[in-house]
Amino acid sequence: xxxxxxxxxxxxxxxxxxxxxxxxxxxxxxxxxxxxxxxxxxxxxxxxxxxxxxxxxxxxxxxxxxxxxxxxxxxxxxxxxxxxxxxxxxxxxxxxxxxxxxxxxxxxxxxxxxxxxxxxxxxx
Amino acid sequence: xxxxxxxxxxxxxxxxxxxxxxxxxxxxxxxxxxxxxxxxxxxxxxxxxxxxxxxxxxxxxxxxxxxxxxxxxxxxxxxxxxxxxxxxxxxxxxxxxxxxxxxxxxxxxxxxxxxxxxxxxxxxxxxxxxxxxxxxxxxxxxxxxxxxxxxxxxxxxxxxxxxxxxxxxxxxxxxxxxxxxxxxxxxxxxxxxxxxxxxxxxxxxxxxxxxxxxxxxxxxxxxxxxxxxxxxxxxxxxxxxxxxxxxxxxxx
Numbered sequence: 001x002x003x004x005x006x007x008x009x010x011x012x013x014x015x016x017x018x019x020x021x022x023x024x025x026x027x028x029x030x031x032x033x034x035x036x037x038x039x040x041x042x043x044x045x046x047x048x049x050x051x052x053x054x055x056x057x058x059x060x061x062x063x064x065x066x067x068x069x070x071x072x073x074x075x076x077x078x079x080x081x082x083x084x085x086x087x088x089x090x091x092x093x094x095x096x097x098x099x100x101x102x103x104x105x106x107x108x109x110x111x112x113x114x115x116x117x118x119x120x121x122x123x124x
Numbered sequence: 125x126x127x128x129x130x131x132x133x134x135x136x137x138x139x140x141x142x143x144x145x146x147x148x149x150x151x152x153x154x155x156x157x158x159x160x161x162x163x164x165x166x167x168x169x170x171x172x173x174x175x176x177x178x179x180x181x182x183x184x185x186x187x188x189x190x191x192x193x194x195x196x197x198x199x200x201x202x203x204x205x206x207x208x209x210x211x212x213x214x215x216x217x218x219x220x221x222x223x224x225x226x227x228x229x230x231x232x233x234x235x236x237x238x239x240x241x242x243x244x245x246x247x248x249x250x251x252x253x254x255x256x257x258x259x260x261x262x263x264x265x266x267x268x269x270x271x272x273x274x275x276x277x278x279x280x281x282x283x284x285x286x287x288x289x290x291x292x293x294x295x296x297x298x299x300x301x302x303x304x305x306x307x308x309x310x311x312x313x314x315x316x317x318x319x320x321x322x323x324x325x326x327x328x329x330x331x332x333x334x335x336x337x338x339x340x341x342x343x344x345x346x347x348x349x350x351x352x353x354x355x356x357x358x359x360x361x362x363x364x365x366x367x368x369x370x371x372x373x374x375x376x
Contacts, residue, residue: 010221011217011220011221011224014220014221014224014228015220015224018224018227018228018231021231053347054347054349083348083349083350083351084347084348084349085348085351085360085361085362085366085367086348086359086360086361087359087360087361087370088359089347090361090367090370090371091370091374094371094374094376100376101367101371102364102367103361103363103364103367104350105350106364110364
């Protein structure tokens with residue numbers, strides 16, 4: 001299972017990376033926004049994307065839309081981990097085809113639950 | 125206000141108006157000038173009051189400008205506040221990285237200890253069940269010795285990590301102090317702005333209510349960032365449970 005973590009804050013990437021490792025996902029890569037993340041997704045054979053929303057350059061929602069518009073990536077499961085908690089934003093992410101939405105600050109347990117749920121649904 | 129009217133001046137003006145009217149060749153212009161001079165003499169109290177007010181306003185504005193506090197705000201305090209806030213970012217980032225490094229270095233150490241302890245526990249169980257031969261027993265003896273030595277080193281590694289994590293928390297104290305200073309500065313600015321508005325003496329029309337941007341979520345400027353407890357608005361989810369409920373209502 002190869003996972004790409006996209007967030008503009010390196011500390012947040014490290015936190016997510018460590019949490020994922022604790023959950024048994026050791027194969028992760030990082031990008032600091034959509035502009036650097038998308039090419040990695042297109043060439044890197046990733047199985048899962050964890051992305052922030054608010055980033056300089058290409059935002060998480062734009063990255064999500066680009067992923068869904070790409071024939072090769074359109075089925076990639078995407079988990080959004082973001083501080084944005086407005087109702088209209090969550091609705092927008094849902095409409096754009098997000099698979100899970102975690103608001104910061106979050107706990108390790110929440111992240112685990114959402115990831116488990118996403119894979120349950122994909123496998124089920 | 126009567127004392128402000130200069131009676132002798134008024135009398136003089138009135139006399140000259142009378143003599144002007146008695147003169148046959150007096151022009152209309154001359155008469156008008158004399159009339160307006162009388163009118164002005166009567167209004168002098170109004171002009172004096174206006175003059176006084178103008179001077180007061182001027183002085184107030186000048187003293188406002190001269191207030192060194194204002195100059196300091198613009199020249200020193202604001203750039204200083206920006207630096208301070210930058211420093212808050214630097215400090216919190218440093219602390220986060222320190223803690224993350226300790227965790228990243230410590231986790232494999234703890235994992236190794238746990239694995240070794242489990243392995244030795246199994247060996248010990250076999251020994252107790254008398255399933256162990258002499259050679260194996262000797263091997264376990266040296267493994268145990270090795271484990272004791274190693275676990276001591278590893279534990280002290282972990283403990284020094286804990287100390288690092290402990291020390292990294294000093295950012296909380298320091299950043300709060302800095303942020304509190306910036307709050308004081310914002311307070312100062314507010315007070316001074318209120319003064320300025322008072323001097324201006326105008327009823328500032330309240331800014332028009334911002335129009336709801338339909339594409340709000342699309343606009344990065346509209347992203348709110350982290351919710352501050354107690355400052356949430358109606359359309360904002362207060363936590364993961366709210367988000368989950370909303371998503372569930374959308375069929376997730």
